[in-house]
Amino acid sequence: MEKDELKKIIYELVEKSMGKKKLKQSDILKKVSADHGVDKSEVKAALRELMDAGELIFTYFGGSFVEIPPKE
Amino acid sequence: MSMKHQTPLLDELEKGPFPSFVKEIKRAAEHSDYAQDLLGLLELSYKEKVTHWKHGGIVGVRGYGAGVIGRYSDVPDQFPGVAHFHTVRVNQPSGFFYTTKALREICDIWDKYGSGLTNMHGSTGDIILLGTKTENLEPIFAELSSRDWDLGGSGSAVRTPSCCLGAARCEWANIDTMSITNEITQHYQDEMHRPAFPYKFKFKVAGCAVDCIASIARADMSIIGTWRGDIQIDQNEVKNYAQSGMDIQKEIVDMCPTECISWDGSELKINNEDCNRCMHCIAKMTKALRPGSEKGATILLGSKAPIVTGALMSWVIVPFMKMEPPYDELFDLVDRIWEWWDEHGKNRERVGELIERLSFTRFLKDVGLDPQPAMVKEPRRDPFFFWSEEDVAK
Amino acid sequence: MSELPQRQTDIGPPHYEQFLPPVIKKNYGKWKYHEQLGPGHMVHVAESGDKVWTVRVASPRLLSTDTIKDICDIADAHCDGHLRFTTRNNIEFMVDDESKVEPLMKELTEKGFMIGGIGPRISNVVHTQGWVHCHSAATDASGLVKALMDDLGEYFTTKSLPNRVRLAVACCVNMCGAVHCSDIALVGVHKTPPRIEHEKIKNLCEIPSTIASCPTSAISPDPQKKSVKIKIEKCMYCGNCYSVCPAMPIADPKNDGIAIVIGGKVSNLRSNPKFSKLAVPWLPNTPPRWTETVAAVRKILETYAAGAKKHERVGEWVERIGWEKFFKVTGLEFTLQHVDDFTFARETWRMAATFKW
Numbered sequence: 103m104e105k106d107e108l109k110k111i112i113y114e115l116v117e118k119s120m121g122k123k124k125l126k127q128s129d130i131l132k133k134v135s136a137d138h139g140v141d142k143s144e145v146k147a148a149l150r151e152l153m154d155a156g157e158l159i160f161t162y163f164g165g166s167f168v169e170i171p172p173k174e
Numbered sequence: 175m176s177m178k179h180q181t182p183l184l185d186e187l188e189k190g191p192f193p194s195f196v197k198e199i200k201r202a203a204e205h206s207d208y209a210q211d212l213l214g215l216l217e218l219s220y221k222e223k224v225t226h227w228k229h230g231g232i233v234g235v236r237g238y239g240a241g242v243i244g245r246y247s248d249v250p251d252q253f254p255g256v257a258h259f260h261t262v263r264v265n266q267p268s269g270f271f272y273t274t275k276a277l278r279e280i281c282d283i284w285d286k287y288g289s290g291l292t293n294m295h296g297s298t299g300d301i302i303l304l305g306t307k308t309e310n311l312e313p314i315f316a317e318l319s320s321r322d323w324d325l326g327g328s329g330s331a332v333r334t335p336s337c338c339l340g341a342a343r344c345e346w347a348n349i350d351t352m353s354i355t356n357e358i359t360q361h362y363q364d365e366m367h368r369p370a371f372p373y374k375f376k377f378k379v380a381g382c383a384v385d386c387i388a389s390i391a392r393a394d395m396s397i398i399g400t401w402r403g404d405i406q407i408d409q410n411e412v413k414n415y416a417q418s419g420m421d422i423q424k425e426i427v428d429m430c431p432t433e434c435i436s437w438d439g440s441e442l443k444i445n446n447e448d449c450n451r452c453m454h455c456i457a458k459m460t461k462a463l464r465p466g467s468e469k470g471a472t473i474l475l476g477s478k479a480p481i482v483t484g485a486l487m488s489w490v491i492v493p494f495m496k497m498e499p500p501y502d503e504l505f506d507l508v509d510r511i512w513e514w515w516d517e518h519g520k521n522r523e524r525v526g527e528l529i530e531r532l533s534f535t536r537f538l539k540d541v542g543l544d545p546q547p548a549m550v551k552e553p554r555r556d557p558f559f560f561w562s563e564e565d566v567a568k
Numbered sequence: 569m570s571e572l573p574q575r576q577t578d579i580g581p582p583h584y585e586q587f588l589p590p591v592i593k594k595n596y597g598k599w600k601y602h603e604q605l606g607p608g609h610m611v612h613v614a615e616s617g618d619k620v621w622t623v624r625v626a627s628p629r630l631l632s633t634d635t636i637k638d639i640c641d642i643a644d645a646h647c648d649g650h651l652r653f654t655t656r657n658n659i660e661f662m663v664d665d666e667s668k669v670e671p672l673m674k675e676l677t678e679k680g681f682m683i684g685g686i687g688p689r690i691s692n693v694v695h696t697q698g699w700v701h702c703h704s705a706a707t708d709a710s711g712l713v714k715a716l717m718d719d720l721g722e723y724f725t726t727k728s729l730p731n732r733v734r735l736a737v738a739c740c741v742n743m744c745g746a747v748h749c750s751d752i753a754l755v756g757v758h759k760t761p762p763r764i765e766h767e768k769i770k771n772l773c774e775i776p777s778t779i780a781s782c783p784t785s786a787i788s789p790d791p792q793k794k795s796v797k798i799k800i801e802k803c804m805y806c807g808n809c810y811s812v813c814p815a816m817p818i819a820d821p822k823n824d825g826i827a828i829v830i831g832g833k834v835s836n837l838r839s840n841p842k843f844s845k846l847a848v849p850w851l852p853n854t855p856p857r858w859t860e861t862v863a864a865v866r867k868i869l870e871t872y873a874a875g876a877k878k879h880e881r882v883g884e885w886v887e888r889i890g891w892e893k894f895f896k897v898t899g900l901e902f903t904l905q906h907v908d909d910f911t912f913a914r915e916t917w918r919m920a921a922t923f924k925w
């Protein structure tokens with residue numbers, strides 16, 4: 103799968119669960135890898151690009167989660 | 175700069191022989207608004223006997239989920255200088271050795287972008303840079319990382335590993351703690367900076383059973399150096415200890431927990447088969463006794479502080495592992511443990527708690543470790559044990 | 569603002585080797601023995617015959633950059649620009665020639681540093697953040713350490729004890745500093761349950777995670793108020809809920825106080841590592857000098873010093889004489905709080921008919 107497509111899938115997964123269930127990094131790796139049959143390391147690489155670009159961030163709220171940054 | 179706030183209660187703690195943290199804050203306050211208002215805020219806590227910090231906000235450096243701890247005052251109007259007062263955790267070099275050049279460099283960056291206050295070191299082992307604003311985080315990280323410093327761990331991630339100084343200056347080190355710690359830290363950079371675990375995971379490495387780094391009490395994985403083979407005895411040095419006033423019977427023989435030492439006034443004998451390597455005799459007669467020659471480590475797992483179910487100390491999962499670069503056997507074991515924890519652990523469940531919940535036997539089976547008497551103090555007391563399919567006659 | 573340098577990620581800490589003093593680098597892994605020369609200075613001798621002298625001084629851990637630079641000046645003048653810190657937050661200056669020891673110690677003394685902490689005595693106090701930086705703190709840490717060490721300083725700089733005594737301070741029951749395995753440790757404790765701010769809870773807290781945060785399952789939903797309620801008799805005042813939900817403040821200046829736990833150790837020497845056990849359940853939180861707490865620690869320390877055999881740690885001494893005798897010789901009161909009713913309670917009850925009168 104193209105990395106950009108993977109990034110979109112990840113972003114949408116996080117977007118959908120915002121406000122419902124907080125996702126840990128490993129939740130995302132497991133789910134995307136299982137749903138789309140891609141290796142976890144690929145998902146991880148795509149997720150890392152999203153993080154490095156600041157589109158997704160880590161938050162800390164009684165555990166570390168992946169979320170969309172708050173709008174200023 | 176004169177002090178902005180009156181601090182009669184804190185001023186009391188400038189007196190007395192022990193070095194004063196109040197003096198430290200005041201020194202920084204000569205050139206730092208953060209430190210000025212920290213004094214005011216702290217004085218308020220001393221007066222009211224409550225803390226004035228709160229959680230909140232999400233701060234960090236781009237791409238990392240660790241290394242910065244957000245902190246905000248609950249009285250920002252009164253003390254604007256500490257409205258934001260975030261901590262930066264900088265990964266210390268193994269063994270806490272420094273050159274003055276390196277320390278001054280960090281100080282200069284911190285004077286420019288932060289409060290000028292530090293902890294040398296935090297309980298995690300990191301260099302703690304105490305107090306800065308959100309907008310300074312990226313500049314601090316650029317300045318530090320361009321000079322080869324990186325951030326430590328926080329949150330649900332590998333925490334900054336730390337160790338005793340081991341081979342650098344201790345004759346009892348059975349393993350090269352500083353090298354192992356450095357290798358672990360480098361090997362797991364991603365797991366440190368981008369939290370993916372159910373909760374935190376700490377490594378601490380001690381060179382021997384004296385455990386100067388308190389690994390058994392505060393690391394999820396405690397790596398403690400040990401040996402196989404006979405304790406090496408220099409009988410002449412033993413005699414020197416006796417001549418210089420040591421009561422060998424009372425201080426060494428009688429205090430050996432396994433009663434495996436004897437002393438007839440001229441020769442010290444150790445029944446090495448019965449020695450449990452507690453280090454007492456070696457520590458007390460450092461010139462005369464040395465550990466046996468086959469070196470390695472005992473790997474223990476699971477300690478944590480009392481929250482939430484009560485304190486745990488680490489317990490043995492691998493009685494003896496050779497510790498030589500590139501440490502593949504260790505990394506391989508760690509990866510298997512993490513996979514198991516990732517699969518079964520709940521949010522905020524330390525690996526030791528998970529093992530308690532699912533059972534140690536299940537852990538041993540799933541991770542692929544063979545049971546050994548060294549792993550338990552005693553066998554079970556109850557008859558309620560399980561068998562699996564393959565143990566039962568068809 | 570001036571141009572920032574290029575950031576790098578995941579490089580890890582600088583390699584330790586570049587920071588080692590030459591004599592240490594040369595004899596790395598080849599040390600033969602060490603000898604204590606005084607309460608704060610010792611010599612390590614290598615197989616090669618090389619020696620390194622170490623002088624140890626106390627630090628408050630919370631250091632200004634100005635002080636770090638002063639320390640660097642000393643290391644530049646005497647130690648060729650090298651120094652280290654110990655895990656217990658002491659500072660160590662190392663020299664490779666005996667003639668350099670005296671000038672170093674002279675300058676340290678003149679500048680007001682406390683030299684000591686090596687051997688059978690107290691070392692520096694492992695501690696946490698307290699009111700200086702933590703939202704959870706029931707008491708301060710730096711201030712308690714200062715008050716304690718001002719009083720007990722002689723056991724750092726001169727007087728010796730039967731063995732090492734490791735002190736620690738944690739400002740709340742999270743015990744970030746591993747005080748659960750120290751010889752004598754102070755822990756900030758609450759005595760009253762959290763107060764629920766029903767109005768704020770809606771905006772600030774996730775109800776399910778707040779309920780899940782309670783180790784004793786004391787919290788349940790209160791659907792009418794769209795909030796939670798606490799079963800008071802189940803609450804053990806741990807403050808875990810407050811960490812998860814800021815609308816449940818637990819701080820209570822009149823009732824927050826300090827507990828003393830004793831007898832823990834992490835080393836395996838002679839006896840196995842031990843957890844600390846409760847000696848005093850509550851003393852008042854009295855900054856800036858905490859006189860009641862400091863007096864109680866001194867009492868325990870001096871009773872130990874008088875009663876223990878050489879090389880016995882506090883926990884080993886108490887186990888030899890028995891806890892019942894510990895309360896007798898220290899004169900500390902035994903209360904209902906001392907009887908364990910938490911997770912591992914049963915292990916602690918006396919399942920035997922043998923005890924001392």
Ligand code: HEM
Pocket residue numbers: 162163164165229230231232233242243244245327328329522811812813814
């Ligand atoms: C930006 C915001 C926050 C920061 C920077 C922050 C920081 C921290 C830090 C540094 C710790 C100690 C963990 C460690 O040693 O790394 C901690 C612990 C904790 N925080 Fe916060 N916190 C924040 C917000 C929150 C919020 C909003 C909550 C809850 C509603 C929360 C709940 C907790 C809990 C439950 C712990 C327990 C310790 C743990 O799980 O490790 N935090 N926080």
Ligand code: HEM
Pocket residue numbers: 243245261293295296297298392478479480481695696697701702703704742743744745746808811
């Ligand atoms: C619910 C539990 C806990 C909470 C809410 C908590 C919270 C915190 C917070 C907020 C800090 C940051 C203090 C600051 O610099 O502002 C902190 C630091 C720290 N925590 Fe915890 N913590 C918890 C449990 C633990 C446990 C169980 C351990 C260890 C076993 C631990 C180890 C540490 C360490 C080592 C630090 C650094 C402290 C220092 O250097 O002063 N924490 N914790």
Ligand code: HEM
Pocket residue numbers: 555556557
């Ligand atoms: C479910 C399991 C068990 C049941 C229902 C059970 C039941 C009993 C009963 C009814 C007695 C007779 C008591 C009396 O007449 O005073 C007894 C005695 C005894 N049981 Fe068990 N038992 C169980 C497990 C065990 C186990 C696992 C052990 C040892 C490891 C054990 C060791 C003994 C011994 C040593 C006695 C004799 C005590 C004596 O007379 O000195 N039992 N048990």
Ligand code: HEM
Pocket residue numbers: 269337338339384385386387388391653654655656657685686687691694732734736745746747749750751832833834835881
């Ligand atoms: C039974 C308990 C303990 C023993 C026998 C012990 C022994 C030692 C010894 C001999 C040293 C080096 C000499 C010295 O500092 O005077 C040392 C250092 C140290 N101890 Fe302990 N200690 C014990 C408990 C603890 C505890 C409970 C902690 C922390 C919570 C701790 C943390 C340290 C640290 C951090 C160092 C400095 C190590 C370094 O600089 O790398 N120790 N300990």
Ligand code: HEM
Pocket residue numbers: 337338339340343344384385386387457458460602603604610654655660685686687688835837
């Ligand atoms: C009379 C004897 C001894 C004295 C004065 C003494 C003192 C020390 C000191 C101060 C250090 C340096 C520790 C450091 O660099 O932090 C050291 C290395 C060490 N010694 Fe000895 N030692 C003696 C014998 C022992 C004994 C009996 C023990 C243990 C129980 C011990 C434990 C240590 C430890 C733990 C270290 C390494 C500490 C570290 O990681 O920094 N020493 N010795």
Ligand code: SF4
Pocket residue numbers: 338339340344345346347348380381382383384385386387
């Ligand atoms: S743990 Fe052992 S090897 Fe390491 S410094 Fe302490 S005594 Fe030496």
Ligand code: SF4
Pocket residue numbers: 429430431432433434435444448449450451452453454455456838
């Ligand atoms: S190391 Fe401990 S058990 Fe072994 S001989 Fe020495 S005192 Fe005895």
Ligand code: SF4
Pocket residue numbers: 696697698702703704705706738739740741742743744745
């Ligand atoms: S012990 Fe409690 S108050 Fe102290 S730093 Fe840790 S969480 Fe904060």
Ligand code: SF4
Pocket residue numbers: 761762781782783784785786787798802803804805806807808809810818
């Ligand atoms: S203080 Fe602790 S025991 Fe009490 S309600 Fe909160 S989480 Fe539960």
